[in-house]
Amino acid sequence: GGLHLHRHPQLIAPPARIAALDLIRGVVVLGIVAINVASFAGPPSWSYMPGGAGPRSTADIWAFATGFVLFEGKMRALFSILFGAGLLLFIDRAEAAGRDGAGLQLRRLGWLALFGYLHFALLWDGDILFLYAAAGLAALLLRRADPAPMLAAALLLFTAWQINGATKWVDAASAEQLVRAGAASAKTEAGYHAQIAKRRLQDAEALVVKRGPYWRDVGHKVMEKPFYPLTLVVVVIGETLPWMLIGMALHRSGFFAGGWPRRRLWQMALIGTGLGGLATLAIAPAVARLVGTDLSA
Numbered sequence: 001g002g003l004h005l006h007r008h009p010q011l012i013a014p015p016a017r018i019a020a021l022d023l024i025r026g027v028v029v030l031g032i033v034a035i036n037v038a039s040f041a042g043p044p045s046w047s048y049m050p051g052g053a054g055p056r057s058t059a060d061i062w063a064f065a066t067g068f069v070l071f072e073g074k075m076r077a078l079f080s081i082l083f084g085a086g087l088l089l090f091i092d093r094a095e096a097a098g099r100d101g102a103g104l105q106l107r108r109l110g111w112l113a114l115f116g117y118l119h120f121a122l123l124w125d126g127d128i129l130f131l132y133a134a135a136g137l138a139a140l141l142l143r144r145a146d147p148a149p150m151l152a153a154a155l156l157l158f159t160a161w162q163i164n165g166a167t168k169w170v171d172a173a174s175a176e177q178l179v180r181a182g183a184a185s186a187k188t189e190a191g192y193h194a195q196i197a198k199r200r201l202q203d204a205e206a207l208v209v210k211r212g213p214y215w216r217d218v219g220h221k222v223m224e225k226p227f228y229p230l231t232l233v234v235v236v237i238g239e240t241l242p243w244m245l246i247g248m249a250l251h252r253s254g255f256f257a258g259g260w261p262r263r264r265l266w267q268m269a270l271i272g273t274g275l276g277g278l279a280t281l282a283i284a285p286a287v288a289r290l291v292g293t294d295l296s297a
Contacts, residue, residue, distance in 0.1 A: 018089065018256050025082050031075035035067055039126055043206040045199065047126075048072075050291065065288045069280050080132075080240050084247025085256055087136055088143060102140060109133045109140075120229050121222050130229035135240040139248060147249040154245035161238030 038046040050060045090108070091101030116129025142150060175192050178184035184192065209220045221228070250256060 020256055021082055021085060021089075024078060028075045028078045028082065031071040032079060034071050035075065036126055040124065042210065043203040044126055045203055056291065061288050061291055064291050065284050068287055069277075069284050074276075077243050080135075080243030081247035081250070083132055083136065084139055084244030085251040086247075087139060087244070088248050088251045089256075091143065102143070105140065106137070109136045112136070117229055122218060125221055125225075125228065127229065128232075131233050131236055131240060134233045135237050135244055138237070138241050139244045142245060143248065147253045150245050150249040150252070154242035154249065157238060157245075158242035161242070164238075 035047055038050060050056055050064045087105060091105050094101035094104050110133070113130050113133035116127050116131070116133055119129055120127040142153070145153075172195070175184065175188050179189050179192050209217055225231075254260060
């Protein structure tokens with residue numbers, strides 16, 4: 001029984017690669033692309049509201065619902081978990097070879113932050129490499145913790161962050177529901193439509209820049225929002241860091257290296273996928289209805 005979150009004895013020579021990590025990472029990257037591909041051609045909002053303003057076809061709605069059920073959130077979480085596990089795996093390999101694993105990993109994170117900022121400025125403003133470098137730096141501070149307290153800290157931080165984030169959206173969600181039900185006051189409905197109009201205008205402006213000359217897009221990002229990668233860290237690190245810590249805890253417990261009983265792995269897979277899948281499927285119709293309804297008029 002239990003989750004086997006004891007510290008797994010370190011091997012004298014940790015494996016250069018763990019096949020399971022590479023396989024899952026490849027699948028995850030493709031899943032992330034499936035969600036982000038919409039924002040490659042338009043503003044970031046297109047990843048969670050297909051096509052922005054205007055009518056949406058049945059195919060649009062089905063494509064969005066499929067991505068919501070299979071990929072949204074799940075791929076991002078898995079990638080962060082694998083990043084945390086890979087961070088420790090690199091340190092273990094370096095230390096087994098008599099090198100300063102933490103120092104080398106710190107240098108790697110520095111390069112990742114640099115490449116992430118260049119990726120944001122020169123290619124795509126949805127970059128997450130800078131975020132992962134910052135979250136990885138924070139995770140390094142907890143690298144020597146035992147798996148159980150590391151997991152507990154991750155779950156506590158994740159839960160607190162999600163509760164705090166949800167409370168900030170309560171008023172907006174309530175206003176939208178009142179508008180949809182036709183029960184909103186004139187003031188509430190006017191405020192709702194004003195907010196939607198503001199976001200649509202921002203999307204339209206972003207689309208003009210993105211579809212204009214390349215140099216104008218780069219200049220806009222560098223001059224108008226040079227600190228956006230740092231802003232993203234502040235907004236998202238409470239979600240990304242806990243996942244990394246979970247990956248680190250799993251690695252320390254031998255999860256990825258075959259240290260857990262196969263029966264326990266099957267139990268976790270069935271229970272986790274079953275409960276999560278059922279919950280996602282249960283709310284998918286409501287999400288599809290929201291996507292298919294345009295209340296911006």
